[in-house]
Amino acid sequence: MAKKNAKKPKSRGGKAAxxxxxxxxxxxxxxxxxxxxxxxxxSKVSLEYKPQKADGTLDAGVTSKYDLRAQREG
Amino acid sequence: MKxxxxxxxxxxxxxxxxxxxxxxxxxxxxxxxxxxxxATCHDCAMCAPPDGRDGRGPxxxxxxxxxxCTYVPTLHNFQIGLILSDDDASFAAGRATVEARLDxxxxxxxxxIAPLPVQAQLYRLGGAHAFGRNSTLRCPHYLEVDGGRxxxxxxxxxxxxxxFCKHVRGPVGARFWQVLERLLTTVELQxxxxxxxxxxxxxxxxxxVFASDNREGTAVFDGTxxxxxxxxxxxxxxxxxxxxxxxxxxRQAGDLVRALTWPDVLAAAGAEARLLADLAVHRYxxxxxxxxxxxxxxxxxxxxxxxxxxxxxxxxxxxxxxxxPGELWAALPTFDxxxxxxxxxxxxxxxxxxxxxxxxxxxxxxxxxxxxxDPEVAR
Numbered sequence: 001m002a003k004k005n006a007k008k009p010k011s012r013g014g015k016a017a018x019x020x021x022x023x024x025x026x027x028x029x030x031x032x033x034x035x036x037x038x039x040x041x042x043s044k045v046s047l048e049y050k051p052q053k054a055d056g057t058l059d060a061g062v063t064s065k066y067d068l069r070a071q072r073e074g
Numbered sequence: 075m076k077x078x079x080x081x082x083x084x085x086x087x088x089x090x091x092x093x094x095x096x097x098x099x100x101x102x103x104x105x106x107x108x109x110x111x112x113a114t115c116h117d118c119a120m121c122a123p124p125d126g127r128d129g130r131g132p133x134x135x136x137x138x139x140x141x142x143c144t145y146v147p148t149l150h151n152f153q154i155g156l157i158l159s160d161d162d163a164s165f166a167a168g169r170a171t172v173e174a175r176l177d178x179x180x181x182x183x184x185x186x187i188a189p190l191p192v193q194a195q196l197y198r199l200g201g202a203h204a205f206g207r208n209s210t211l212r213c214p215h216y217l218e219v220d221g222g223r224x225x226x227x228x229x230x231x232x233x234x235x236x237x238f239c240k241h242v243r244g245p246v247g248a249r250f251w252q253v254l255e256r257l258l259t260t261v262e263l264q265x266x267x268x269x270x271x272x273x274x275x276x277x278x279x280x281x282x283v284f285a286s287d288n289r290e291g292t293a294v295f296d297g298t299x300x301x302x303x304x305x306x307x308x309x310x311x312x313x314x315x316x317x318x319x320x321x322x323x324x325r326q327a328g329d330l331v332r333a334l335t336w337p338d339v340l341a342a343a344g345a346e347a348r349l350l351a352d353l354a355v356h357r358y359x360x361x362x363x364x365x366x367x368x369x370x371x372x373x374x375x376x377x378x379x380x381x382x383x384x385x386x387x388x389x390x391x392x393x394x395x396x397x398x399p400g401e402l403w404a405a406l407p408t409f410d411x412x413x414x415x416x417x418x419x420x421x422x423x424x425x426x427x428x429x430x431x432x433x434x435x436x437x438x439x440x441x442x443x444x445x446x447x448d449p450e451v452a453r
Contacts, residue, residue, distance in 0.1 A: 027430060
């Protein structure tokens with residue numbers, strides 16, 4: 001699996017302290033939009049999320065393909 | 075709407091379903107279906123914008139001259155009858171496309187009009203590679219006006235009426251529409267056969283109608299069918315006493331079905347339709363629920379960087395991709411299975427983001443967040 005540019009999103013870490021005093025930003029469903037076109041039916045993505053397991057290690061990342069027609073046929 | 079007959083007069087775009095089906099489905103569900111506003115046929119959401127602004131990354135786009143209309147629909151006898159009986163002048167161009175298929179006589183049976191054998195095979199061979207991107211497969215009812223539109227929109231079949239490239243609620247909507255498609259497709263086929271019985275087609279012709287059923291795509295075609303022509307003797311045999319009066323047959327079928335209420339439809343369509351109707355109600359309840367799970371964790375998500383520090387992300391097996399603010403992406407791992415209220419407080423404290431319920435709902439709908447087990451219950 002290609003790991004180019006792969007990184008895990010940062011969460012509760014050191015950056016939090018730096019932005020602690022900034023006013024909170026409100027995000028609603030309207031701030032997340034559907035992307036034009038379909039997803040990468042034939043391409044792999046270059047950045048993946050790896051879930052963290054209970055023991056602190058990273059679980060396997062996932063790369064998916066999707067067949068547009070499969071959506072239609074369920 | 076309960077018990078209403080189809081009333082074209084009160085139907086207006088963007089009402090989702092054809093006017094024949096809307097009162098039936100309203101009665102089944104006990105409410106209206108939320109509009110799929112992200113599937114913008116007039117400005118196709120699957121076509122790359124002219125400036126190419128969003129045309130980067132892994133997205134796959136349809137061609138503007140086809141959109142998703144790379145599919146030749148089956149039209150059942152009663153649908154054809156309704157089309158032929160609609161003398162609205164503004165519908166003339168669409169009606170003419172159906173007349174042309176009838177005049178060709180190929181794959182025209184008392185059951186309705188099926189795709190030409192060659193078209194059916196090309197659709198199968200092209201698969202996802204050709205869908206939305208091949209002019210050869212373009213629908214004969216597609217009109218090259220107003221940027222491309224459906225000529226038989228008010229009478230389109232169940233597949234066309236329930237297919238959306240995007241769903242406001244992502245997989246939740248897709249699952250609902252998939253079962254509604256299967257329900258209405260079942261209803262269409264059974265009603266077409268019900269009409270054949272009511273109109274007393276000759277028994278030999280009935281046998282030929284069943285023999286011509288090629289829904290599995292496994293039929294062997296003869297030379298004339300592959301050439302897109304018709305063998306006159308076969309055509310006469312399949313129409314029996316109605317041969318030469320095909321349009322009258324279709325009009326009568328339309329009149330029969332137009333008069334049906336939803337209970338009538340279920341009675342005619344049989345056990346499979348009743349099962350699917352119950353399933354559609356179940357999926358509709360999910361579609362109209364805003365409940366947020368008590369505990370959430372991150373799903374199986376893949377993503378790619380986008381412009382302006384944003385991220386395009388989608389869950390495994392979900393076609394629709396979301397465009398997220400980068401800071402939201404960074405905060406997602408905070409959803410680690412703790413109670414959702416506690417996670418929201420942590421995100422507010424550590425990421426300075428107040429996540430609104432509508433945003434959580436969307437992330438759950440698109441499966442970027444998934445329900446997590448309560449550890450107390452799990453023990």
